[in-house]
Amino acid sequence: MVTANRTASVRNESENAPQEKGKKHVQLIEKTYQSNVDSDYTDRLETLGKNFDYSKNSQHYWGDRELSTLYGTPLYEAASTSQKLALNHLYWVGQYQHTAASESNTMLYNQVTSGVFEKVGGYETLCSELDFETSQERHHINTFHRIGFKTKTALLGKDSFGNPLHKKLDKPAQKSLLSRFKLHLLNQPVQGEGLSLDALQESAFRTITKLMHRQQTSCYSRFLEEKGNTIPTATGGLAGVTASPSAFKFLTLNWGSSPFLAAQYYSARMIANISLKTYEYRYYKRFKDLEKTNEFIPTPTEVSYYHLLDEAFHTTMSQVISQEVYRDFAKPTAYEKLLSNVIIYRLQRGLMGGLSGGLPVVFRDDASFMPSFYRLLTSPLFDMNHEDALHWMEKCLCHEHDGFHVNLKYHQTQLSDLRRFFDRLDYLWDVNREMRLVAAGGSLERAIDRNVAAFAQFSKTVA
Ligand SMILES: [Fe+2]
Numbered sequence: 258m259v260t261a262n263r264t265a266s267v268r269n270e271s272e273n274a275p276q277e278k279g280k281k282h283v284q285l286i287e288k289t290y291q292s293n294v295d296s297d298y299t300d301r302l303e304t305l306g307k308n309f310d311y312s313k314n315s316q317h318y319w320g321d322r323e324l325s326t327l328y329g330t331p332l333y334e335a336a337s338t339s340q341k342l343a344l345n346h347l348y349w350v351g352q353y354q355h356t357a358a359s360e361s362n363t364m365l366y367n368q369v370t371s372g373v374f375e376k377v378g379g380y381e382t383l384c385s386e387l388d389f390e391t392s393q394e395r396h397h398i399n400t401f402h403r404i405g406f407k408t409k410t411a412l413l414g415k416d417s418f419g420n421p422l423h424k425k426l427d428k429p430a431q432k433s434l435l436s437r438f439k440l441h442l443l444n445q446p447v448q449g450e451g452l453s454l455d456a457l458q459e460s461a462f463r464t465i466t467k468l469m470h471r472q473q474t475s476c477y478s479r480f481l482e483e484k485g486n487t488i489p490t491a492t493g494g495l496a497g498v499t500a501s502p503s504a505f506k507f508l509t510l511n512w513g514s515s516p517f518l519a520a521q522y523y524s525a526r527m528i529a530n531i532s533l534k535t536y537e538y539r540y541y542k543r544f545k546d547l548e549k550t551n552e553f554i555p556t557p558t559e560v561s562y563y564h565l566l567d568e569a570f571h572t573t574m575s576q577v578i579s580q581e582v583y584r585d586f587a588k589p590t591a592y593e594k595l596l597s598n599v600i601i602y603r604l605q606r607g608l609m610g611g612l613s614g615g616l617p618v619v620f621r622d623d624a625s626f627m628p629s630f631y632r633l634l635t636s637p638l639f640d641m642n643h644e645d646a647l648h649w650m651e652k653c654l655c656h657e658h659d660g661f662h663v664n665l666k667y668h669q670t671q672l673s674d675l676r677r678f679f680d681r682l683d684y685l686w687d688v689n690r691e692m693r694l695v696a697a698g699g700s701l702e703r704a705i706d707r708n709v710a711a712f713a714q715f716s717k718t719v720a
């Protein structure tokens with residue numbers, strides 16, 4: 258039975274201030290904060306974003322060729338050099354659009370959880386680091402948006418914004434197609450299903466949260482206190498593939514109500530850190546290679562390089578909070594354990610429970626990307642008619658090809674990084690510590706079967 262009773266005797270959290278607890282992680286946090294403030298590449302990133310001119314970067318690959326949209330598919334093999342360059346650029350833009358949305362989630366939850374650590378007391382440096390990270394993310398997001406906007410405008414035209422399919426479809430046709438396909442996606446277990454909490458009202462969320470954390474009301478996040486009756490929530494990025502905005506309101510309250518859960522949030526953030534690093538490290542490496550040989554370095558490659566340098570500190574913080582700092586607090590209640598496990602389970606399933614055939618280092622089914630692929634193929638870049646676009650989508654998404662195998666290679670790397678991290682969190686269920694849903698997602702056969710079913714649905718809705 259789930260209860261709010263603490264498994265250890267109730268303790269005054271302030272007694273658990275880090276100075277009473279061994280200095281190792283305290284020193285690491287202080288060192289990380291100082292190093293991050295000293296190095297900080299946000300000004301440089303802002304300047305790179307402001308000065309970005311697509312035409313000056315358009316004739317160069319921004320990353321390894323395999324980091325290209327539709328890489329390894331029959332369409333990629335048939336594409337011209339300029340189309341291959343564009344696919345390499347659009348991949349960068351797509352990945353950093355997702356990163357920007359995830360970093361926007363981070364900005365919110367850094368503040369929610371920092372507000373809890375502030376109440377606990379003794380974590381001033383940790384809170385300063387989290388505030389500093391939040392300000393860095395704002396600059397990062399601006400830079401990604403600037404480059405993304407200019408690149409998409411140059412390659413796909415202004416119609417690529419706010420138009421989920423292509424201008425060749427008239428408005429009623431677009432509307433009907435979208436609503437039918439959305440219905441299909443909502444019926445998918447991963448994309449549309451919340452935590453089955455959507456129906457609950459905010460007042461119920463508050464009541465449950467208060468009841469479950471009644472022993473630690475003094476820890477309620479200062480940030481949330483200042484928000485009054487408003488419960489902030491997250492959309493897009495990592496949150497968008499995990500649960501509904503309504504369910505995220507419930508998580509906001511919980512991450513903002515208990516020191517253990519505030520620290521647990523950083524294990525969810527670590528998934529974002531690891532996911533980003535899986536591809537960003539490739540851009541970092543490319544930058545180093547180009548620098549060594551004195552070759553032209555495209556601006557987006559440079560942005561990835563400096564962003565990784567900023568993010569390295571964020572990753573250290575995610576790791577130290579979720580693996581060390583949480584031990585400063587009373588042991589989790591059965592409720593806190595349950596919620597932590599549900600969160601990681603949902604993240605596994607939503608963010609990494611599949612394998613894309615068209616987007617390398619993306620471990621989700623292609624179903625939700627099908628409208629984007631259709632728009633890409635009917636855009637001026639490929640200029641296909643409706644029949645040709647569907648023909649190539651079927652060829653690229655529903656049959657085995659090199660792209661799937663390249664993605665499987667990245668999947669293995671990410672899976673072992675995740676396992677190394679989660680194996681240390683003893684409050685997690687085996688399915689989470691061993692990342693079993695991610696492991697199951699690394700199946701080519703399953704990915705193709707799911708794409709076949711989703712494509713049949715998509716081609717009917719677009720007909
Ligand atoms: Fe960032």
Ligand SMILES: [Fe+2]
Nearest residue numbers: 363394568571
């Ligand atoms: Fe970050």
